[in-house]
Amino acid sequence: DAGVIQSPRHEVTEMGQEVTLRCKPISGHNSLFWYRQTMMRGLELLIYFNNNVPIDDSGMPEDRFSAKMPNASFSTLKIQPSEPRDSAVYFCASSLDRTKPNEQFFGPGTRLTVL
């Protein structure tokens, strides 16, 4: 299995630009999670989906952030407009079945730098 795939691996953009991060979960996994890692705040859960439906988005920092999961094999996290404080590593993770806790498999992350 290829594991969780994220793209791009690195993104550098200027303040005010739109940024779209992409994630392909492991085939057959029903749950998908977006996390953000910063030095100040550590690893934080932003949003998660089950069977393509958003379950909890209380971790999304503000309205500039949005996430979608149009099908079982693809999700996006969009920041519009981006700000320097959004600079972080964004991880996507997937797990097999929400009805019981399973290991979450993490992607390699996208390192976002907003200038």
Added chain:
Amino acid sequence: AQKVTQAQTEISVVEKEDVTLDCVYETRDTTYYLFWYKQPPSGELVFLIRRNSFDEQNEISGRYSWNFQKSTSSFNFTITASQVVDSAVYFCALEQGGGADGLTFGKGTHLIIQP
């Protein structure tokens, strides 16, 4: 609300020494799951162990062992005979309830193994 505390920000030991990483958690749920993840310098998050709240049996996997004590809300991780390759940031995490929801991570402990 749930919380995970890793009081040790950084630990440095000489190779072959034993080292214990502390993790203390807070939750109101009676059913919950605890995890440890490793983040090597390359940045990916690697799953190490999952433990449910009803199983206080200690676990050993090679040089790794975990001590779960509900009485003190702790889930400590010990590496025996440490090796340079063990150098990484280690995260303890909590998942509340009986389903696969998002993880609440501690701030991590940076472990440095000196040759």
